[in-house]
């Protein structure tokens with residue numbers, strides 16, 4: 001065997017779920033919230049978190065070794081700069097919504113990945129049926145958790161869209177399938193001349209309105225209740241479809257793109273954003289894994305490349321399209337009517 005060839009990368013990836021689940025449980029137990037008030041010694045922290053004496057030391061030191069906690073002299077544990085900023089639920093910079101849902105839902109459902117790979121069937125609470133959102137939203141807790149998770153997954157992209165898109169050319173924006181309204185909120189905060197809102201299933205309304213009101217934007221951003229498949233889209237010069245197309249099969253993707261195109265005025269724009277896969281399908285591992293997540297979560301959804309999306313946009317009539325990287329694994333594909 002060649003000297004520089006080691007099984008290390010294989011073993012690291014194969015056992016990555018140990019570290020991942022340790023972090024997800026730490027978020028569930030609110031370790032980072034407990035330490036937001038300041039460093040604590042192990043015994044006090046273990047007692048406050050309700051940890052068994054057998055688990056506490058290994059759990060907390062594993063978080064240190066994983067770079068999620070610091071341990072100071074005298075055995076006091078503390079948040080790192082990143083976990084203090086992003087995993088303390090009381091801060092607006094909290095990004096744990098997606099990770100809370102990953103812990104509560106995706107982690108057990110991904111245990112059935114092999115079955116999904118063999119059958120092509122979704123493996124979540126809607127398994128055996130065909131209505132993911134209807135099933136998910138039967139529980140008000142799951143509805144809230146899911147919509148909060150969407151804000152977690154979209155925040156980086158939303159801030160980049162607010163910065164990079166030429167908003168000065170437009171007056172109104174509607175986010176189609178807006179969840180809490182992460183994108184319209186970030187865009188409206190940065191561009192005071194814009195108004196509009198979010199279109200989503202009626203059950204989502206109160207969660208959208210509460211989130212928008214928490215930023216004092218209730219006078220500029222409205223909720224429009226409706227169903228993609230049965231209701232007209234509200235008028236706007238810019239539509240946003242974020243993490244929507246990947247929920248649906250190819251025919252449904254086409255329907256949403258065509259409906260958006262037809263409802264826009266001449267010169268209007270459609271922004272599609274998510275973890276758009278690179279055209280060679282080699283680099284954006286997160287985008288490719290997101291597509292497997294859609295296999296677990298939806299009856300027919302899948303992620304796609306920028307070239308795929310541009311060609312679908314052209315097919316439904318958009319005269320100009322471009323792909324622009326946003327933040328991390330996310331890009332936007334913009335279509336101009």
Ligand SMILES: C[S@@+](CC[C@H](N)C(=O)[O-])C[C@H]1O[C@@H](n2cnc3c(N)ncnc32)[C@H](O)[C@@H]1O
Pocket residue numbers: 133150151153154176177178179180182199200201204226227228229241242243244247
């Ligand atoms: C994956 S989430 C994306 C949320 C948000 N755009 C984001 O990226 O953060 C999909 C959204 O589509 C909404 N949705 C699902 N089916 C819908 C339908 N038939 N009509 C309108 N909205 C729908 C869901 O309620 C949810 O808010």
